[in-house]
Amino acid sequence: MSLLVLDTLTKSFGGLSAVDDLSLAVRAGEIFALIGPNGAGKSTTFNLISGLLAPDRGRIFFDGADITRTPPHSRAHLGVGRTFQLMQPFHAMTVRENVMVGELFGHTVLKSLPAARRDAEEICESVGLGHLLDRGVTALGLADLKRLEIARALATHPRLLLLDEVMAGLTPTEARQAVASIQGIRARGVTILLIDHVMSSVRDLAERVAVLNFGRKIAEGTFETVAHDPAVIEAYLGQDEADGSH
Amino acid sequence: MNRVLRGVLGLLLLAALAFAGTSQQVLAQAGPIKIGAIIPLTGPSGPSGQAMQKGYQLALDEINRQGVLGRKVELIVEDDRGDPPTGAAAFLKLVTRDRIDVLVGGLQSSVSIAVASQARQRPILMAWTGAASPLVEQLLAEADWFFHYHPWQYNNADSTWSFIRSTGAKTATLAIEDGPFGSSAADEAPAFARNYGIAIASTETFKTGAPDLTPMLTKAKATNADVLVFVGFDQDVIPMATQARQVGFSPKLILAAPPGWPVGYEKLAAGNYVAGMALWTAENAAPASRRFVQRYREKFNEDPTFYWAPLAYTNLITVADAIRRAGSTDLNALVAAMKATSYEGPIGVPLTFKRSIYGKNQGFTRLIAFQWQNGKQVVVWPSEIAGGKLLYPAPYGR
């Protein structure tokens, strides 16, 4: 059963196509990774799924329903949650308040402020932000900002979580913690679609991987098969080497 | 809670202000006679208000040379900024804190209404110079204590059209600014023009301060009217005069009625032969006017350019005179004395107060007409005070 289906999605900016005829199906309960060089169209894909951009062509289905024209907040209510690659915390708020926004508005259950506060605190605890609840977000370090991104997305109680480069810039220890944390999230039944450049983490996490280059899908499969695909190696390492080593 | 508390503290501050006020409350005593003036010293009407302030100073110097009822007169000037709430507050400050005996001043209609609505609850002699709008007159129809010096809008219109009639013109075209000043003139025009047998060929509006009036003037030119009646502010007469020449529009007469004329207008060749309607001009030949102009020059080292200066002077002088005649500052006595006013001052026309259409005490009701002739404002109408002859048709280009 596919939770998310992208059907021939296309989006271009001023003639340059960022996402080109992309079709993809993410199964309920799996961890799916979207990889590819910088500028391959991964973040644009996320923006299309979360509704921040409207596709030029193609359709998006979530849990069987066509959500191509659904506004972003309604998609959040349906269960699409996401993080942002360039962390975008709400600056005038504390860590706890940032997460509370998701608890208050991210789903259809109407929560009272105290309930939202309690649940937000719980989520912060679960991602390791428990000691920073009252901290202003400008005072946070990189790893904590990444955790905050995840916590905020979790607060919307997503069924599908889009993780945009949550590993980038983390120390190996931090990255290992993040991997464990993401696996924990999946264990609670959340389907995960992630973008990352840290290949070791992708290998550890993802059951299936799709590779994008210039907005097109050039490979899809398990990590091992994809990593040995000549087209992928060429995309990552350059032509010369790809030719030379095979 | 904390935020609310702070908000409430803000209100407390107000209360504290009020409290401070009462504690320094000063009892009125037999010191000077206090006269309050509410005029705009800042904002777009500031120049007129400042001219008034100078007129008041001249009058005050004169009054205090011998005093009134053996007391000095003290003038307390409040700036209303052209803002009705400020005017209303100024009124209450003057009446309750400064304990003034008479209120003078006034310019804009909106401020006048705000002040007058307060005065209704605390009657005081209001010797008021401002507001030409008949709305003010209607609102204060019942107020016995309200003395209005400035002609009403329909008085202005009557003078204007009567003067036009005297020139022998048959048709006129109107150019008016789109604010309250111009539009009230436009409201009155048709009835008076008809009354005096003059046909209005067209009415055009412009935005005051607009740099380019040529489209409007071109339209006016097409009407071929004898007279162009131009109702705008000081700065508007420059593009009007110069651009009329540029588009080749030379009616037999251009008649303008700005509150004042820009400094330097007298040197403007294109402005020659333009006629103006005014309550007063510095060229007025009346002896009291000449004396006023001379003293104004001596004291302020400049020429009075606004009729507001002699009007304010007249305002204060007549009030002082009424107090003298009343023998006290009692309101009823003052009103009676004011009603008996007969004063020949710098305005050049005797001032008396009579009933108007709605109001009880109306002062000046007629404007004079003058014509710019080689840098001088030559008074040309009414004939009894005329200092020269109207050149009609205006000899442009000759």
Place this chain on the structure above:
Amino acid sequence: MTGRALVRGGLLLAVLAAVVVLPLWVNRTQPYYLQLSINVLIFATLALSWDILARTGQLSLAHAAFYGLGAYTSVLLTTRAGLPIVAGMAAGAVVAVVAAVLLGVLTLRLRGIYFAIATLAFSETLRVITNQVRFTGAATGLVAPPLLGGHRPSQYLVILTILLALTLVSWWVNRSRWHFAFTAIRANEEVAAVMGVDVVRFKVLAFAISALFAGITGAFYAHVFLFISPLEAYSLAVSVGALVAPIFGGLYTTAGPLVGAVVLRAGEEVLRSTVQRGYPIIYGFLLAAVILYMPGGLAGVWASLAARIPRPARRGARGEPAGS
């Protein structure tokens, strides 16, 4: 804890009682201060209602539009249709809200200076229309019937009630779920949307609340000062005044705009009566100086002062023994 809350509650009640009773007493001895208070409260209502809109990141120059619409609607309905003044004021508020919702929807996509200029243009367009149309009294203006027979203390209580209602709304907005929506939208609309905040709804709601109070205040103004004209009702000075006070006092708070309005108006009154002719130059200079040197407004200064003076309880925890 409860003891402190009790003290605060008591204090609040006392202040409220004082604010309500004061005018009756003041009116007898010093009506000038009552009038000044009315002027200040009008200004404060405009400032705080502007701030509520600003909390969603929409910095409007159209406050005069709602103020003017409220004033004109009420005056036209009371004079031309004979409606009671209370009904007129309510209708004024409703018309302002309708216009605000319309403008809000139209300007949804605009940010920053684009939004500011669009709102300014909206307000000026309304002014020109009012100025040209006969029905609204055109440029000459309209005379308005007095509210409550022109009885100032009662009028004071009316505007005080309006301001208290607005203060409550503002206070509630700042501590309800709305606060989270507004602040999130202001920080980043896209992120807010992705987190489930219905951005359009909250932005338009903020517009409506803001216009509701601006509109009713405009109607109040008309029935207190008895005359309105396009130049005054749609004055740019109203729009600018409404945003100067929150900036001066501290944006996005309930107390900031209120304190800012009180301090600015009171200060202006002091300057007006002492300096007379040249005072706006000081005003302009102060405005520039505040922007340059205290960007957080009075609230910012307050916060930094509070931070600088350590609380006795904390001092012990933070302070280290002299010997160590």
Place this chain on the structure above:
Amino acid sequence: MLIFGVLRSGLYSLTSVGLALSVGVIGIVNFAHGEFLMLGAFLGYWLFVSYGVDPLAAIPIGAAAIFLLGGAVYQLSIRRVLRAPELNQMLLTFGLSIFLQNLAIILWTGDPRVATVSYKAEALAVGPFTLGVPQLVVFGLAMALTIGLYAVLGGTRVGKAMRAVAQNRLGASLLGIDVDRIYLLAFGLSTALAGIAGMMITLQLSVSPFIGLLYTLKAFAIMVIAGLGNINGVIYASLVLGLSEAFVEFYVPQGGGWAEGVFFFLILVVLLVRPRGLFR
């Protein structure tokens, strides 16, 4: 009618191109722009009345003086809010506008003054039309200056640097362009252009401390029509505004009053339909 519209657009474009420079290069929407125009007008008036210098001849002096003043204002105030929120920038220039206007009132009173330049009311007959000499002169000069500014921006090192800074600050600074100096220069130039426009007002009209706001608003409208900060679109946008105003004034009954509405309505529509401007 076309000609009237075209002629008035000259003054508009001169006023707006300065503001567009400030918005485009520095990103500062200067609400005090009209006040610099007013100061230029007073300078022109004063030079004419005291020394008999024709406002046209006084342009170099006036432009230099206003340039220095603008530069000083930049150093003392604008520079400090470059990174501040837009609202603060707006308010700062508001404060500046109130300050300068009231300074002018104190210095010169609020009276309007007129410099009686000999050719103020002269007209030239061109075919069936008669056109005002000062209007023609101002239009010619405004076009020359605007086109001159384009030439400077397009052809000189400093001009190109300004465009570069406008389009990409980081990219410009990496090429060795001192961004802060360019800002100073751009702001000075922006105010100097307003000052020249002011002197042209002295030539045609009268001068008072209150003339600034009208031109600030017109310049805003033109900038919005051109697209905020788009210097190249200013001439076309000025034409659009000048023509539409003249058209309304001429063909609509009571058009003078509606013309202003047209101009605000134009802003509103452009912002709502094409917020990036008509001319890009």
Place this chain on the structure above:
Amino acid sequence: MGPTDRVLLRVERLRAGYGRVQVLWDVDLHVDRGEIVCLVGANGAGKTTLLRAITGVIPPRGAVAFEGSRIDARGTAAIARLGIAHVPEGRQLFPGMTVREHLELGAAFVPGAWDHRGETLERVYTLFPRLRERERQAAGTMSGGEQQMLAVARSLMARPKMLLVDEPSLGLAPVLVQAVFAALREINRQGVTILLVEQNVRQTLLMAQRGYVLENGRIVLEGPGPALLANDHVKAAYLGL
């Protein structure tokens, strides 16, 4: 010239970041005259931040010395005039200006470069013949590859002693990547020292004399390019192999 003059750029204990987020932690590196040195690392490791700190785009703490004198307190423009050209991430072109204008601007504000602009222009056009064809075209309308070439060409117009290049292959089709790399090699051959940040690891490391591996804002490995390429750590970081 003493032995220290071999080193063109020296960075010691460099710390930098954005706001309170510190990205670089005590980075030490040096680039010798005539070298190509490359900097590799995962996204977010701090490579771009390092280049920015060197040219003063963000304020650095620690020491940065160019030709033996400290530059860490100087502004970006002043550093550019000393002969360090930075081809930034995202190219940072001026979309409304033509190719020719970009190139002129490149030479306009660097002492000495303006007088030789004709000569430099010829050299640059020889290096990127495509740009000569596009001389009058606005940068915003060009393809990504052409834009990248223009970004490099523009910085060369300053006749720099040193070139810092940030991800020149970003978003380029492989054939264009080859062209850009060939051009960089040729530029280096003509005497310009290069510090290169690239995600195209293999090719970069093969071209470079030396390389540094940056991880979480710290230098974790340093050595000759090919040696790094063989390093398991690098392989693991990039392909998870």
